[in-house]
Amino acid sequence: MTAELDRNRALWTIVNHRYTDAAARSMWDRDGVRWGLFGASESRLATLPDLAGLTVVELGAGTAFFSAALARAGAHPIAVDLSQEQLATAQRCQQETGIVFPLIQADAQAVPLHDACVDLVVSEHGASVWCDPDLWVAQAARILRPAGRLVFLVNSVLSTLCVPDSGPASQTLQRPHADLGRMVFDGVEYHPSHGDWIAILGKHGFSVLALHELTAGEDAQDPEFYDIADYRWASRWPAEDLWVAQLS
Ligand SMILES: C[S@@+](CC[C@H](N)C(=O)[O-])C[C@H]1O[C@@H](n2cnc3c(N)ncnc32)[C@H](O)[C@@H]1O
Secondary structure: HHHHHHHHHHHHHHHHHHHHHHHHHHOOOOOOOEEOOOOOHHHHHHOOOOOOOOEEEEOOOOOHHHHHHHOOOOEEEEEEEEEEEHHHHHHHHHHHHOOOEEEEEEOOOOOOOOOOOEEEEEEEEOHHHHHHHHHHHOOOOOHEEEEEEEEEEEHHHHHHHHHOOOOOOOOOOOOOOHHHHHEEOOOEEEEEOOHHHHHHHHHHOOEEEEEEEEEOOOOOOOOOOOOOOHHHHHHHHHOOOEEEEEOO
């Protein structure tokens, strides 16, 4: 596990220096709460409860632009990420915008927060992709209050089956369904099947409320640097899966 964390931490140092540090401020300045590569609007999807006054933890927050949007909507976010560089960018954006909330450098598979202390856990291509689902979902269940909600975004199962070893999704299946799960690209990623997600969520006490299979809208553009799918592919097939679950 330590080797895996080191590998992913090193990858995110490089990604921060090449792309995310430069892009962070415009992401912080986006209007509303938006999900994923093509900015799907939360106001249309309605996956989150009323955010006013809620304590929210984002696991694998990166430069914390998603948490910033939650803060603007009235929530009290706490952003957790493994990468010192990603959190340094988040801190710079906090200083520039005046939107300030706690930033915690930690592994989302061992979150340094008390049991039952938050109302909502979110992850937008964070722990949801980069951590062992059995471990980070267990952490989400532990820190959520009873009936708390978990909402997370991941690469769709279909895009994962269609991405070649590098580059965006093709129109051809690239691997067998049985290869889903722990996968090694530049870093170590986790892409469970839909059935596996339902089993993992159930094991940790969650009921699935919804699965939104996100496609790109008509006015979408190609993502700046994430190689999951271009907008042409994503306008025909879902590039991302957005899961909504609640502690039962
Ligand atoms: C794609 S970014 C997610 C942030 C943002 N929503 C985005 O889409 O850019 C993935 C983040 O997961 C973080 N990460 C990877 N492994 C992690 C771990 N074990 N614990 C916490 N964060 C982790 C990385 O440092 C990186 O900042």
